[in-house]
Amino acid sequence: MATPAECREALDLLSENLGKSTGDVRTAASLDRSLTCWITDLDVTFTGRLRDGRITEVTEKPGRPAERAQIRLAMAGDDLVALVEGRLHFASAWASGRVKLEAGIRDLLQLRKLL
Template sequence: MATVEQCRAALDRFSASIAGAEGDVRSATALDRSLSCRITDLDTTFVGRLAGGRIQDVTTVAGTPADKAQIRLAMTGDDLLAMVGGRLSFARAWSSGRVTVRASLRDVLRLRSLL
């Protein structure tokens, strides 16, 4: 089972990779939205902001935060590590229910190239 520290490091790697993206991925990161990533098996949520082409101001919250982010992801820590590490595609994880996304349809459409 992944640890909170490993999940945080994976989010940092993901943020760094999208910061250097170009084309469609770069335009998807042009969003300015609140973002949360709930790690279900650790009962922990990482909360931050997708802005300026990267994930910023990430904090860790035990459980589920009271304020709902505009883009909310939920998955296990192992699935987060596998996706960031390239061993699991987001599309496969999403279609199988291993990852849930709660966001406006417009945001989901813009984010599909990012995730």
Template sequence: MSSPTEPPRLAANRAGADRGAVGAAALDRSLSCHITDLDRTFTGRLDGGRIRVDAVAPGPPARKAEIRLAMTGDDLLALVAGELGFAKAWASGRVRLEAGVRDLLRLKRLL
């Protein structure tokens, strides 16, 4: 329900986004992030909307995770600091994301 000062359409959009984020947060998937310029890979899990890092290893990922990311160290730092938006970085090719179609659709809700 919208507040007296909030337009009903905005309230409906926000409610839809909240439901989408809840669905995406329910993901429980293996995750790898290859930092290309450092040639290091972080592996772990995306679970309950949080990323848990289990290991860091040299080189590209040894195993194929369900969700795979690749980017430079500078881009990772910019993403974490909020200076670079994920959707923009992905669309421009600065961040590579590989995952199954269902996972991509669920992750899209978070972007």
């Protein structure tokens, strides 16, 4: 089982990867939105902001998200690490229910470019 530190490292790597992206991925990552990632098996929430192609202002708190972010993710820690490392494909994880993504329809349309 992934630790909170490993999950934080995965989010940092995701942010770095988004920052290096180009084309449609860069456009999708350029949203300015609040973001939460609830790690269900650890019952820890990472809160941050997707801005300028990076995830910034990341904080960690125990429990479910306290506020409703514009982009909300929920998954197990191992799945977060596997997604970022490229061992798990987002679309299949989402389709099987391993990853939950909630956002407004416009944001979902933009975020699909990341898939």
